[in-house]
Every structure is written in C-alpha cells, then in structure tokens.
Amino acid sequence: xxAHTGHRPTAGLKNLLxxxxxxxxxxxxxxxxxxxxxxxxxxxxxxxxDALMGRARELFKPLPATLPVVRNNAVTREKIxxxxxxxxxxxxxxxxxxxxxxCHNLGLGGVDGLETSVGHxxxxxxxxxxTVLNAVLNIAQFWDGRAEDLKAQAxxxxxxxxxxxxxxxxxxxxxxxxxxxxxxxxxAFPNEKTPVSFDNVAMAIEAFEATLTTPAAPFDQxxxxxxxxxxxxxxxxxxxFIDKGCSGCHNGVNVGGxxxxxxxxxxxxxxxxxxxxxxxxxxxxxxxxxxxxxxAPTLRNVALTAPYFHSGKVWDLRQAVxxxxxxxxxxxxxxxxxxxxxAFLIALTGQQPRVDYPLMPASTPATPQPVFK
Numbered sequence: 001x002x003a004h005t006g007h008r009p010t011a012g013l014k015n016l017l018x019x020x021x022x023x024x025x026x027x028x029x030x031x032x033x034x035x036x037x038x039x040x041x042x043x044x045x046x047x048x049x050d051a052l053m054g055r056a057r058e059l060f061k062p063l064p065a066t067l068p069v070v071r072n073n074a075v076t077r078e079k080i081x082x083x084x085x086x087x088x089x090x091x092x093x094x095x096x097x098x099x100x101x102x103c104h105n106l107g108l109g110g111v112d113g114l115e116t117s118v119g120h121x122x123x124x125x126x127x128x129x130x131t132v133l134n135a136v137l138n139i140a141q142f143w144d145g146r147a148e149d150l151k152a153q154a155x156x157x158x159x160x161x162x163x164x165x166x167x168x169x170x171x172x173x174x175x176x177x178x179x180x181x182x183x184x185x186x187x188a189f190p191n192e193k194t195p196v197s198f199d200n201v202a203m204a205i206e207a208f209e210a211t212l213t214t215p216a217a218p219f220d221q222x223x224x225x226x227x228x229x230x231x232x233x234x235x236x237x238x239x240x241f242i243d244k245g246c247s248g249c250h251n252g253v254n255v256g257g258x259x260x261x262x263x264x265x266x267x268x269x270x271x272x273x274x275x276x277x278x279x280x281x282x283x284x285x286x287x288x289x290x291x292x293x294x295x296a297p298t299l300r301n302v303a304l305t306a307p308y309f310h311s312g313k314v315w316d317l318r319q320a321v322x323x324x325x326x327x328x329x330x331x332x333x334x335x336x337x338x339x340x341x342x343a344f345l346i347a348l349t350g351q352q353p354r355v356d357y358p359l360m361p362a363s364t365p366a367t368p369q370p371v372f373k
Contacts, residue, residue: 083208109304237344
C-alpha cells in the first residue's frame with residue numbers, strides 16, 4: 001500500500017480508457033490492467049482449458065490467506081490484541097458512546113448499514129462508511145484517499161467533530177488513567193520510553209485491522225483452479241464484468257480500491273446519487289481534473305455492504321449495477337445482464353473474520369468523564 005497525493009497514475013488513466021472504450025463497444029476481450037501477479041505464487045493450470053479462468057487471472061488475484069505486509073508497522077500478536085481492544089473501546093470518543101466498530105461493524109460486513117454514519121451528538125456524517133474488511137489492501141483510505149494508510153485513517157474519526165469528537169490529549173488521558181492499558185501498550189511497544197502515544201494508538205488499530213481479511217470467497221477458489229466454485233450464472237456474470245469494462249476500475253486482489261476515477265465517466269448521475277457539493281478527491285488535491293473523482297471501492301463482500309456509493313443513496317445491489325453501467329460505461333444493461341453481474345458480485349463474499357468481543361479494562365476515578373456537548 002502506498003500514498004497517492006497527486007494526479008491519477010498512468011495505470012489508472014489506462015484503466016479509465018479501458019472502461020470508456022468498453023462503453024463504445026470496442027473493448028478487446030483481453031483488455032485491462034491488473035497489478036502484476038506475484039511470481040512467487042504459481043496458479044495451477046486453468047481447469048479443463050477454462051478460457052474464462054485464464055482471462056480472470058490476468059485481471060484479478062485471489063486474496064491471500066496469510067496476513068498482508070503492513071508498511072512501517074511490524075505487526076505482532078501484542079499489537080493485534082491491543083488494537084482489537086482499542087477498535088471496540090467507546091472511551092476513545094468524547095461521549096463514551098462511539099467506537100471504531102460503531103461505523104465499521106464487524107458483524108455487518110465492516111460497515112454500519114446507514115446512508116451516512118451517525119456520530120457525536122447524533123450528527124450525520126457527509127459520506128457512507130466504507131468497509132474496513134480488506135481495507136489494508138487499498139491504495140489509500142477514505143473515499144477521497146486523504147489518508148495514505150490505516151494508521152492515518154485511524155486518527156481521523158477519533159478527532160472528527162461529527163464522529164468521535166475527541167482529541168489526542170483526551171485519548172492519552174483516558175488510556176494513561178487505566179493501568180491495564182499502560183501495561184498493554186508496554187507489551188506492544190516494548191522498546192519505547194513512552195509507549196502510550198496517539199501514534200501508537202493508530203499503529204495498534206492498524207495492526208488489528210490488517211487481520212480483517214476475507215479469504216476463500218467462491219471467486220478466490222475459482223481463481224485457484226476450482227472450476228465449479230462459481231455457478232454458470234456467476235461465470236456468465238464474470239464474463240460480462242470483464243467484457244462490459246467493469247474490470248477497468250475494479251481489478252486486482254481487492255477487485256477495486258487501487259485507483260481513482262470520476263463518478264460519471266460517461267454520464268453523471270443525478271444529485272440524488274451524486275450530491276453536487278461533494279467534489280471528492282478535489283478537496284485533497286485542489287486539481288480541477290479531480291472534481292467528482294473518488295477511489296474505486298473494493299467490491300469484495302459488496303453483497304453485505306449496502307447502501308452503496310459514497311452518498312449511500314442506493315440500497316439495492318442490482319440498482320447499483322445498473323447505475324454503474326449507465327454512468328461509467330454508457331451501457332443500458334438488460335435485466336438478465338444485471339442479474340448475472342449481481343450473481344458474480346455475490347461470489348465475492350469471503351469468509352468473515354470471527355472476532356471475540358474483547359473485555360476492556362475498567363475505568364478508574366482518574367478516567368475523564370464523558371462529554372456530550
């Protein structure tokens with residue numbers, strides 16, 4: 001995972017051109033630019049000369065079953081354990097009500113199932129909460145990519161007035177008031193003079209979130225050579241997904257999440273789906289070309305993460321497929337095509353992480369009391 005702070009890279013522009021040419025009906029069957037395959041992982045031969053499997057392997061990679069490498073953060077068992085506690089602890093919020101899990105509920109596909117999240121003082125946030133599942137594999141975090149990694153992302157909601165409404169100083173006061181937390185930080189960061197720090201809060205949460213991957217989806221099994229892992233309808237949906245140009249933006253190991261694209265390559269959706277006041281990545285780069293540009297979301301587990309898009313205005317996956325067909329590809333998909341593509345998307349649901357709810361250490365008289373203003 002790496003930061004992206006300027007214009008979209010060359011690979012992203014090429015993918016965008018692939019999607020646009022698909023809308024004109026001239027997409028070659030082999031088009032697409034997926035990230036290069038890991039040469040250390042050899043795929044078995046496509047079963048029975050399965051040509052579709054071969055095409056899919058050029059665009060996608062199965063989700064690894066092992067823990068992904070996290071840049072600038074050595075993931076240890078102690079960090080993961082601490083990060084899990086912090087992920088679920090509402091005392092990181094000023095009110096003592098909201099935790100990371102409030103908006104990224106691990107029992108709901110890593111989202112909250114709301115149009116936009118509700119935070120401090122029951123305020124509604126401006127955007128739909130993206131899933132935390134497999135987020136470690138994204139190029140950057142948030143819809144506009146303003147956080148280069150999960151460490152940076154973890155700090156944002158804690159301090160946002162519309163979300164957890166806290167401050168680094170308050171978080172430190174909470175954690176330092178609880179001896180058991182001090183011990184947990186010392187175990188997780190043994191070589192530091194001051195292990196309880198806001199930076200280490202973020203690093204621990206990132207370490208835990210890196211474990212929230214969902215391997216062994218039917219599509220992963222298919223990419224690994226199990227031809228019958230997908231139904232005939234799902235295979236037809238996969239073929240349409242490639243041929244129509246969907247894979248121009250949604251490719252690679254995360255089936256998306258790797259680049260930035262305009263919402264409305266061919267036709268901008270109406271204000272009910274694309275609010276005119278939210279110009280996406282433009283707020284980060286201040287570049288005119290980035291108006292209404294957003295990070296393409298991962299489509300893994302998309303059947304679990306309604307409502308859809310950064311606005312959270314579409315609740316039905318079939319409708320989301322239709323909107324993307326018209327807005328991104330300039331294609332009016334038939335009901336049958338929508339059904340097949342939707343069936344394929346359902347095959348992207350992997351094994352959900354089973355997380356035991358942690359027992360957080362008790363507050364003490366020195367722990368700051370909740371603030372509701």
